Amino acid sequence: MSVPILTTTAAVSALAAELQGEPVLAVDLEADSMHRYRERVCLLQLSTPDRTVLIDPLAGADPTPLAGLFADPAVRKIFHAADYDLRSLFRDFRLEVRGLFDTMVSAQLLGEEKIGLNDVLGKHFGVTLDKRFQRADWALRPLPAEMVAYAAEDTRHLHRLAALFEARLTELGRRDWAAEEFALLEGVRFSAGDDGPLCLRLKGAGPLDRRQLGVLEELLQWREREAERRDRPPFQIVGNAILLALAKQTPRTAVALAAITELPERLRDRYGRDLLAAIARGLELSDSALPRWPKSPRPERDPAAEARLAALKSWRREKAAKLAIDPGVLINNALLELLARDNPATVAALAAVAGLKNWQRRTFGAELVGCLQSPA
Known part of the structure; x- marks a missing residue:
């Protein structure tokens, strides 16, 4: 099936008008980070449930006419592993995304053993993606037909994958976990850079x-x-x-x-x-x-904090096994160490713990405080 490639900004504007009223879009992009000093977005893929369109910024198709759709939280945007894509879209085009649904984050919260797109599509739908072009030079023009087909396949299946994962998240009571993770992802940006050595x-x-x-x-x-x-x-x-x-x-x-x-x-x-x-x-x-490597002072040993950390890790191991989720997704080591050190005494005090998410505090707050107060 032929996939249209838009090469002018006027064509992107026309597409944006056509997509008005679409409730869900699947989005992906291809960049040339493996091949250029300053990476750039080379191709943008959009899929509705009925069609897929490619946008070629290198040919002159500025995707900014899509800014309204991308920023509209009422229009769901499905990505798989959105972090890099969101940073790239903002860096190159100042495009912000609201209404995000990330199928990779969903896979993590659902305890999927493998979270790559090819893995989850193969497991749930028997779909195998051709991954030969993952590291290809996407600045190449004209794009070979095989690369065009590869790009289109990355978004074609995201609609039904998102529907499956959302139903499972809801069934397990983790839909609000995902919603908070998606909202946090929407704000990611590339850092301005460090002028230090x-x-x-x-x-x-x-x-x-x-x-x-x-x-x-x-x-x-x-x-x-x-x-x-x-x-x-x-x-x-x-x-x-x-x-x-x-x-x-x-x-x-x-x-x-x-x-x-x-x-x-x-x-x-x-x-x-x-x-x-x-x-x-x-x-x-x-x-x-001469540069000087920054030396962090070694913290004094705190046996009580060490006991609290051991109790927290034991709790996490058992809870993660029960929920069939990776322990690091449930709550990471850095947060456990911070909790063990600060030792908040109440669930309300957990709100002051930097990095602890609302879903973690609401769902597990009482258990975390219990571990801290009775670490034996």
Whole structure:
């Protein structure tokens, strides 16, 4: 079946008019984050129960005429794993979504063992999606027919999946849990970015000394410039593990660079001079200019809080098993640790616990307080 692809803003405006009165839309998007330095939305998919339409922003089809529909809470928007999509839609087009229903969040709250779209569609409807193009370059034009078909399939089945999951959520008394999670998701946005040293955001850099951190920072800054110049994601230039190895061993010559086993020959041949120059800049930094890894003070041991935390984890394990839900979905470790430390004495006091959701407090508040007050 042919899927229309809208390539003009006028066509999107016409679609927005046609969709007036539609109570439910299924939505997805494809981006080029695996292939570009600055990712962007390359394709937007919309499905009603009767048809699917694709919108091509790269061809000039601005999706902002859909802003009214997307922001209307009376029109349900079904996504699967909405977090990234909502952030991307706001970043690229300032589109806000209200009336969200996320089938992946629903799957988590229902205790589905696997929550990927292909997994839940296969389990409940016997549908198998062709996932060959998950990491494809969606900026490619013209889009091959196989990629068009792949994109359309991602939203075609969401209507009946949402109907199934909503019925089960209602049956289990978890519909209000989902509603709160959806409302929280509607407000997610990409952060504006951190102007601090890149090295302080790199996993695995904590054990480095300050001089090594300075070398790593110069390597990361070089990689950012090279990635932007080539319009590629930084990881496609040189991987994090390689830069960490270079920062630790700080080779100063081509011979020493060749001895770095983590650095493939092809990257050494291509970037060897640049890497050595970045290392040299890091070694030349003054002591006052070197980054410093932030050290969090180690909290004093509190045996009473430890006992409360153990009681909370035991309660969570038993409750999660009874409800057939992942313990981390029921309530995460960070919240349990906060509860154990703050030790609220009443259900009303739970309202002041940052991050504890209303559905968790209403449904489990008395049990949580009971664990805290009688942790034996």
